[in-house]
Amino acid sequence: MIKAKSVRRLAAVLVADVANYTGLMGVDEAGTHELLISQRELIVDPEVDAHSGRIVKSTGDGVMVEFPSVIAAVNCAVKLQAQLIRNNQDLPDDRKLRWRIGINYGDIIVETNDIYGDSVNIAARLEALAEPDGICISEKVFREVRAKIGVAFESIGQQRLKNIIEPVTVYRSSFEMGKREEAFNPAASPSRAPLSDRPSVAILPFVNLSPGKENQYLVDGLTEELIFDLSMSPEFFVIDRGSSFIFSGHNHDLSDIANKLGVRYLVTGSLQQGEGRIRVISELIEADTGIQLWTSRYDRKNPDLLEVVDEIARSIAASLMTSSGQIAKAELKRQVIKAPKEFTVYDRYLRARDCFHKSLLPPWDKGKDWSRLAKEKFAKTIAMSDPPYWPAVAGLAWQHAIDFDWDYSDDYEESGRQAFEHALRAVRNEPDLHLGHWILGWAYLFFKHDYDRAEHHYNLARELNVGDCRLLAEVAQLFILTDRYEQAIMNLNQAIRLHPYHEQWYDEFLGWAYEENGQPDRAVEILSRFTELEGTWSYLVLARSYLQLGKPDKVKEYFKHVDRLHRQRTGQAFTLEAWTHWIHRREPYQDPDRAKRVIELTKSVIECANGKT
Structure with a gap:
């Protein structure tokens, strides 16, 4: 019998028992x-x-559960404990089933009927630390859910867990009888909540236009997924689901909602x-x-509705979160009209980021000037506060990485x-700065050539911001370079x-991946669509692909571009030695051997x- 192949994925793991x-x-x-049995079923x-x-x-008196969302796992645990305590309310103490719950988040090994790995083992150890009627979570989970759920967790410090090498910082919460959620009345909320210095967004509950309304779960799920994806980015201040959903079904003026929630932007x-x-x-x-900055319509067939909801939510989040997205543009415009004396650290950071992104755009001969300016602005931002604004430190690291990659530096070793x-x-x-882990992953790969540490930090960056599609695309380099x-x-x-x-480089990386995978025809199909590729490297991938397809005229045609661009950059002809x-x-x-193949x-x-x- 052939054993099913196991796979790895990120997940939240909840372990509960009595x-x-x-x-x-x-x-x-x-x-x-x-x-x-009754509590399980009901x-x-x-x-x-x-x-x-x-x-x-199931483990006799308990369960092990996998969740795709950390927030969903913790919300589930909170609701479970509330209902279980209520179910026990009229029972004598010697009959009450008092549950303990532990939750962790990380990389797991998945097989058909089980899951494995340190992340699973930690969840089990956390459950054992929990008080009856209580929940224990790891620091990873706490970072994801703090300020996003209506339950407080307190740190109990670092704990040594059985068969886990590194100590784990643990947070716990217990549920006392008589506690209840306070109803939130929009009319009673402050007339103007304070605005965050970061771009602040509220995702209002989407309206269900379907006949019958049986699919309200789907509409609410889409809204929740979008809130989750946007909130994964540390650069956004995203209003929690509980506050946003207060306005479901109410006919409020949008500016009034924004005032009550303290946000600059609304997604409807x-x-x-x-x-x-x-x-x-x-x-x-x-x-x-009241200006509509962006709008989009998605039409999909729905054989798998949950998959469709996930795709749409992440597509919307990606469209808003990219450097060229509408929130980024509106925020930059807002900073431009300020007098310099009113600039905050975040204002400076935005201007540095703007220069950074301009260093990535044609004409390429201007890129070095924008890079120099970006580094100056990041340095000034860092010097404005003590401790410094850490995203600016990560931004400066990113610009040095670009100098290394794009030959903007005369000393690439120093840039690395x-x-x-x-x-x-x-x-x-x-530690929860996704851009910092991203660039550290890049540095371990391209500067240190440490593949394991590179993958570790890339994975941490993905855990901290699953909606960053640029990071998702860039990690493909690691996979190409490691076969x-x-x-x-x-x-x-x-x-x-x-x-x-x-950006076009997504497609150029895809062409590269297909060529390395022994599919030169697919590489040609993708790369030949563009009238101008972005660099020597991409033209060489295309020339190599045509060589493998036995088309020497095309090889000659595209090698001319290789040589032209190399001369523009270096003043010299392209050579095998170079x-x-x-x-x-x-x-x-x-x-x-893969490097040797490319050279040959x-x-x-x-x-x-x-x-x-």
Whole structure:
């Protein structure tokens, strides 16, 4: 019998069981078992299902559950404990089933009927630390849910957990009888909540335009997914679901809602489902002016509705979160009209980021000037406060990484060192800064050639901001350089789907991945669509692909572009020696034979272009 292949993925893991279950069984075996079955059927299983959880296995008096969302896992735990305590209310103490819950988040190994890994083991150890009627969560989980749920957690410090090498910082919350959620009355809220210095957004509940309204769960799920995806970015201040959903079904003026919630931007929308299709319309509104900054419509077939909801939510989030997205544009415009004396640290940071993004745009001969200006502005931002604004430190690391990658620096070794040191400083001081982990992953890959640490920090960056499609696309380089081409292709296709108006390099990376994967025809199909590719490297990938397809005329045509761009950058003709130096310095293949393959193919391209074959 062939064993099914296991896979890895990020997930939240919840482990729950009944405290002193053996003792309770000793007192009343039949009654205890009957009560356990009742609580499972009426409370635990339905609540898990309502939060999109998957019960992986039952353990007699407990369950292990996998969730795609950390917030969903914690919300589920909170609701479970509230209902279970209420269910126990009229029982004598020796009959009460008091549950303990532990939750962790991280990389897990998934098989058909089980899940494995340190992340799972930590969740089980956390459950054992929880008080009866209580919840224990790891620091990873706490970072994701703080200020986003209506329950307080307190730190109990670092704990040594059995069979876990590193100590884990643990947070706990217990539920006392008599506690209840206070109803929030929009009319009673402050007339103007304070505005965050970051771009502040509220995702209002989408309107259900479907006949019958049976799919309200789908509409609410779309709104929740969008809130979750946007809130994963530390650069946005996103209003929690509980506050946004207060305005569901109420006819409030949008500017009034924005005042009450203290936000600059509102996302509104509608969902209509029928005849095998789903349509979502969404728009972004600047609250002070009422101007519609962005709108989009999504029409999809709906054989798998949850998959469709996830795709749409992430597409909207990606469209808003990219550097060229409408929130970024509106925020920059807001800073431009300020007098310099009113600039905050965040204002300075935005201006530095603007210069950074301009360093990535044509004409390329201006890129070095924009890079220099960006580094100056990031440095000034860093100097404005003590401790510094850590995203600015990560931004400076990013600009040094671009100098290394794009030959903006006369000393690429120094650029790599600066990128590494600034990124390392940023994540040491702000461990949940996704950009810091991203650039540290880049530095470990391209500067240190440490593939394991590179993947570790790339994964941390993805955990901290799952909606960043640029990061998703860039991680494809790691997969290409470590012979995981199918994974690279999957990453790039997903990033392109999430960001329909993506930069051209997404497609150029995809062409590269297909060529490395032995599919030169697919590489040609993708790369030949463009009238101008963005660099020497992409033209060389295209020339190599045509060489493998036996089309020497095309090889000669595209090698001319290789040589032209190389002369523009260096003042010298393209040579095999120059490219070999580039490969060893800038394209750190883990397998030396893969680097040798690229060099040999390049040699054949040059010979073909010179009429020698």
